[in-house]
Amino acid sequence: MAIKKLGRRTFLKSASFAAAAAAATGGGVVIGPNGAWALALSKLDAATGKTLIRMARDLYPHDQFDDAPYAKVAEALDQAAAKDEALAKLLTDGAAALDKASGGSYLKAKEERRLATLVGMQTDPFFQKVRGTVVTTLYNDPDVWKKLGYEGSSAEQGGYISRGFDDIDWLPKQG
Amino acid sequence: MAKYELSDDSVVVIIGSGAGGGTLANELCQKGIKVVLLEAGQRNEIEDFVNNEWEAFGMLSWLDPRTTSGTWRVHQDFSGLPAWICKTVGGSTTHWAGASLRLQEHEFKTRTVYGDIPGTNLLDWPITLADLEPYYAKAEDKMGVTRTNGIPGLPGNNNFKVMEYGARKLGYKEVHTGRMAINSQPRDGRGSCQQIGFCFAGCKSGAKWSTLYTEIPKAEATGKLDLRPGAQVLQINHDDSGKASGVVYADAEGNHHEQKARIVCVAGNSIESPRLLLNSASGKYPDGLANSSGMVGKNYMRHMTASVYSIFEKPVHMYRGTTMAGIVQDEARLDPGRGFVGGYEFETLSLGVPFMAAFLDPGAWGRQFASAMDHYSHMAGMWIVGEDMPQEKNGITLNKDVKDKFGLPVANVHFDDHPNDVAMRNHAYIQGSAIHGAAGAIQSFHTPPYPSTHNLGTNRMSEKAKDGVVNKHGQTHDIKNLFVSDGSQFTTGGAENPTLTIVTLAIRQADFIADAMAKKEI
Numbered sequence: 001m002a003i004k005k006l007g008r009r010t011f012l013k014s015a016s017f018a019a020a021a022a023a024a025t026g027g028g029v030v031i032g033p034n035g036a037w038a039l040a041l042s043k044l045d046a047a048t049g050k051t052l053i054r055m056a057r058d059l060y061p062h063d064q065f066d067d068a069p070y071a072k073v074a075e076a077l078d079q080a081a082a083k084d085e086a087l088a089k090l091l092t093d094g095a096a097a098l099d100k101a102s103g104g105s106y107l108k109a110k111e112e113r114r115l116a117t118l119v120g121m122q123t124d125p126f127f128q129k130v131r132g133t134v135v136t137t138l139y140n141d142p143d144v145w146k147k148l149g150y151e152g153s154s155a156e157q158g159g160y161i162s163r164g165f166d167d168i169d170w171l172p173k174q175g
Numbered sequence: 176m177a178k179y180e181l182s183d184d185s186v187v188v189i190i191g192s193g194a195g196g197g198t199l200a201n202e203l204c205q206k207g208i209k210v211v212l213l214e215a216g217q218r219n220e221i222e223d224f225v226n227n228e229w230e231a232f233g234m235l236s237w238l239d240p241r242t243t244s245g246t247w248r249v250h251q252d253f254s255g256l257p258a259w260i261c262k263t264v265g266g267s268t269t270h271w272a273g274a275s276l277r278l279q280e281h282e283f284k285t286r287t288v289y290g291d292i293p294g295t296n297l298l299d300w301p302i303t304l305a306d307l308e309p310y311y312a313k314a315e316d317k318m319g320v321t322r323t324n325g326i327p328g329l330p331g332n333n334n335f336k337v338m339e340y341g342a343r344k345l346g347y348k349e350v351h352t353g354r355m356a357i358n359s360q361p362r363d364g365r366g367s368c369q370q371i372g373f374c375f376a377g378c379k380s381g382a383k384w385s386t387l388y389t390e391i392p393k394a395e396a397t398g399k400l401d402l403r404p405g406a407q408v409l410q411i412n413h414d415d416s417g418k419a420s421g422v423v424y425a426d427a428e429g430n431h432h433e434q435k436a437r438i439v440c441v442a443g444n445s446i447e448s449p450r451l452l453l454n455s456a457s458g459k460y461p462d463g464l465a466n467s468s469g470m471v472g473k474n475y476m477r478h479m480t481a482s483v484y485s486i487f488e489k490p491v492h493m494y495r496g497t498t499m500a501g502i503v504q505d506e507a508r509l510d511p512g513r514g515f516v517g518g519y520e521f522e523t524l525s526l527g528v529p530f531m532a533a534f535l536d537p538g539a540w541g542r543q544f545a546s547a548m549d550h551y552s553h554m555a556g557m558w559i560v561g562e563d564m565p566q567e568k569n570g571i572t573l574n575k576d577v578k579d580k581f582g583l584p585v586a587n588v589h590f591d592d593h594p595n596d597v598a599m600r601n602h603a604y605i606q607g608s609a610i611h612g613a614a615g616a617i618q619s620f621h622t623p624p625y626p627s628t629h630n631l632g633t634n635r636m637s638e639k640a641k642d643g644v645v646n647k648h649g650q651t652h653d654i655k656n657l658f659v660s661d662g663s664q665f666t667t668g669g670a671e672n673p674t675l676t677i678v679t680l681a682i683r684q685a686d687f688i689a690d691a692m693a694k695k696e697i
Contacts, residue, residue: 115541122540131538134540166331168337
C-alpha cells in the first residue's frame with residue numbers, strides 16, 4: 001500500500017520517499033495533517049487526490065476518523081485509474097466539476113456548499129463511482145472496523161463460543 | 176471416485192451440486208447408481224473459506240452476468256446481481272444460514288385456501304404435507320436439524336436475546352433459537368458450532384450442513400460418483416424420440432464436451448435451471464425443453480423479504496455467533512385478517528461492517544447514514560421472510576442482448592412485488608420494529624430486500640401438464656428422463672426457508688428415479 005502512516009520524526013524522510021515514488025510514476029503526493037500519513041498517487045494529481053479525500057469524508061462523515069481511511073479511498077480510485085484511462089478522466093473531470101460547482105474550490109467551500117454540490121451531482125457517473133468505492137473501501141478497512149466496534153475474522157480465534165457471543169448483560173429480566 | 180466415459184449413456188447426469196443436486200447425487204450413489212455430477216464452480220474446501228465478507232463473496236458467489244427488470248428495488252440497487260447464490264461445489268449450501276423449517280400443511284394448497292387472488296398464479300401443489308412427512312424426517316436426520324431427532328437447540332447469542340426479549344414482551348409465543356442444520360453437539364463426523372459468525376462466508380468449523388462436506392464425500396466414498404467441478408452445462412441434448420440424451424458442457428479450460436446420459440437432472444437453481452432449458456431449444460422443442468406449458472421461467476418467487484436493524488443504548492455485538500439461530504414464528508400463521516394472505520417469519524440476522532455499509536440502505540450517503548454505522552456495535556438485526564405470490568409475469572427470460580463468455584444469452588430476472596407482498600412487508604416492518612422497540616431500541620431501520628437468496632418456482636410442479644413444468648416427482652411432464660431437482664420445482668413458496676424442502680424433495684425423487692430405473696421405465 002502506498003499510503004504510509006508516519007511518525008512525526010520520520011515524516012520528512014518518508015514524505016520525500018513518497019514524492020520520489022510519485023515522481024517516478026507521474027502522480028501527485030498528498031500529505032496528511034501534521035504529517036500523519038502520506039499518499040503517493042500513481043496517476044491522479046495531488047489536487048484531484050485532495051478533492052477526492054474531502055469528497056469521501058463528505059459522503060460518509062465519521063468525526064471519529066482522521067483522514068487516513070478516506071485517503072485509502074483516493075488510493076483505491078487512483079490505482080484503478082492507473083489501469084483505466086477513461087476512469088482517470090472521469091475522476092479528474094469530476095474533481096474539476098466539484099470545484100466549479102462549489103464556486104471555485106470544493107476544498108475551500110463551506111460544508112453546506114459542498115453538500116449542495118454533491119446533492120446536485122448524485123446521479124452523475126463520477127459521483128456514483130466515488131460513492132460506490134467509498135462503501136467498498138472505507139467500510140472494508142480493518143482500521144475502520146476497530147473504530148466501529150466490529151471484530152472481523154473470528155475462526156482463527158476459536159469463534160465467540162468462549163469470547164462473548166452471549167455476554168449481553170443489560171436486558172431486564174423478562175417478567 | 177468414479178470416472179465415466181463421455182460416451183457412457185447409462186449414467187445419471189446431475190447439473191449442480193447444491194442442496195438439490197448434491198443430495199440427489201448422494202442418494203442415487205448410495206443405491207448403487209452411476210452419477211456424473213457437473214458443477215459450474217470450483218471445489219473450495221473448508222480450509223479455503225475466509226471470515227471476510229467481500230473476499231468470501233468473491234470466492235463463492237455466482238458472478239457471471241445477469242440482468243434485471245421490474246419494480247423491485249434490487250433492480251435499482253443491484254441491477255447486475257439479482258441473486259446472492261453460489262457457484263462452487265456445494266452450491267449455496269456453502270453460503271446458506273442453516274434455517275430448516277417444514278412447510279405448513281395449508282401452504283401446499285394455497286389456491287384452495289387463499290382463493291383467487293387477483294394478479295396471482297396460485298396453484299395447489301400436487302403433493303401434500305403428509306406425502307412429504309416421511310421424507311422431511313429423513314432430511315432432518317441427514318442434516319442434523321436442531322429441535323428434531325432429540326438434537327438440542329443452539330444456544331442463543333446476543334442478537335437472539337434482544338429479539339427474544341422484545342418478542343416475548345409483545346406477547347409472541349413461538350420464540351426460540353430455530354431449527355437449524357448446524358450441529359449443537361458433535362454429529363455425523365462433524366463438530367459443534369463454535370459461534371464463529373460468518374455463516375454466509377462458508378462455515379469454517381463444518382458444523383453447518385453443506386453438501387460440500389457431507390453428501391458429496393459420502394457419494395464419492397461409494398465409488399459411484401464422478402464429480403466434475405468447473406463444468407458449466409450449456410445445453411441439454413435430446414434424441415429423435417425427444418428423450419434427453421446427454422448434456423454439452425464447457426470445462427474449466429473452456430473446452431466443450433458432450434456427456435451422454437440415461438437420465439438428466441437439472442439442479443442449477445431457479446435462475447440457471449430455466450435458462451438452461453430455454454437455451455436448449457431445438458427444432459423439436461422450439462420454446463425450450465419441457466416447456467409445452469409455457470411455464471419454464473415463469474412464476475418466479477423470491478420470498479417476501481426485508482430486514483430491520485435497530486440501535487440500542489448499550490452494545491449488542493450482533494455479529495458474534497450463529498447468524499440465524501433465532502426465530503419468531505407467530506406471524507407465519509394462516510390469518511388473512513392481517514390484510515394479506517400467507518405468513519412470515521422473523522429470524523435473527525447480522526451483517527459485518529462491509530456488508531452493512533452496502534445493504535443497510537443501498538445508495539444512501541451523508542451524516543445520517545454514517546451515524547448509523549457509528550453505532551454498529553450497538554445494533555441488533557432481524558430478517559423477515561414470508562410467502563410471496565407467484566405471478567406469471569415474474570420470471571426468467573433469455574436476454575439475447577447480453578451474452579456470457581460462452582456466447583449464450585444470459586438470464587434476465589424480472590420481478591414486480593404483488594400488493595400482497597407489499598402489505599405483508601409493511602406489516603412485518605412495523606412488527607419487527609416493535610420487537611426491537613420493546614427491547615429498548617432507540618432507532619430502527621427498515622432495510623429493503625437483498626439480492627435474492629431464495630429463488631423459487633420457475634419450473635413448477637403441477638398436477639396437470641398445462642399448469643407447470645414437472646410432476647409430483649420433479650419429472651418433467653414432457654420428457655420422462657428429464658428431471659428438475661432444485662427449488663424451481665416449488666409450486667408456491669410458503670413462509671419457510673426453502674432448503675429443507677429442497678433436500679426433502681431430492682431424497683424423494685431419488686427413490687422415484689431408482690425405482691423407475693429398476694423397472695426399466697426410464
